Amino acid sequence: MQCKCQTKTAKSIVDADANYILTVIGNQGKLDSRLIELFVEYWEQNCKDDVLRHHATLEKSHGRDERRDYYTIAVPDEPVFADWKGIKSISMVYRHREARTKEHDENIFFISSLPPKVKRISRLLRDHWKIENCKHYVLNVTFSEEASRICAGNAPEIFTASRRMALNILRRDTTVKDSVRGKRLRFGWDDTALEQLFAGFNGT
Secondary structure (H helix, E strand, C coil): CCCHHHHHHHHHHHHCCCCCEEECCCCCCCHHHHHHHHHHHHHHCCCCCCCCEEEEEEEEECCEEEEEEEEEEECCCCHHHCCCCCCCEEEEEEEEEEECCEEEEEEEEEEECCCCCHHHHHHHHHHHHHHHHHHHHHHHHHHCHHHCCCCCCCHHHHHHHHHHHHHHHHHHCCCCCCCHHHHHHHHHHCHHHHHHHHHHHCCC
């Protein structure tokens, strides 16, 4: 059974004359397993570039090298895709990251209402990841997120959301002229400054 929340989201986006690129996760019924099977089938058949489209990028940032291989194909006419309104393409991204002595590999699958044009999809995904990576870097520097030992239950997700909310508040603040890190330290030390922050944030 498909995740109803995600399929409703896809429908709402298409109904608004917009496009979507959605990450496929394990709670979406048989969709993720079918995507794996499809890409394996296409590789084994040695499909040409006009069928299985490929694009690779290599980026370096913050002492980390990352290679991404993007693969995109048109959506086949199969029941597993029937609930996803407007779906036109499916993609897989293989990411290989190297940072000092650590290496990490992962495959991520996507479905989209965009045509199977791999360079366009790769550009949109890269733009999204750049925003996320920038935010993650700031969170790590300002809030030491990677050093956090919070790991029980839903606590990691809750604290990540709290840090992001705090980061957004600090970025919007105009009561103090300082870096985000400097603001965080100042508001942590000075209750009066913290009160002024919340007063300005609430528009009072």
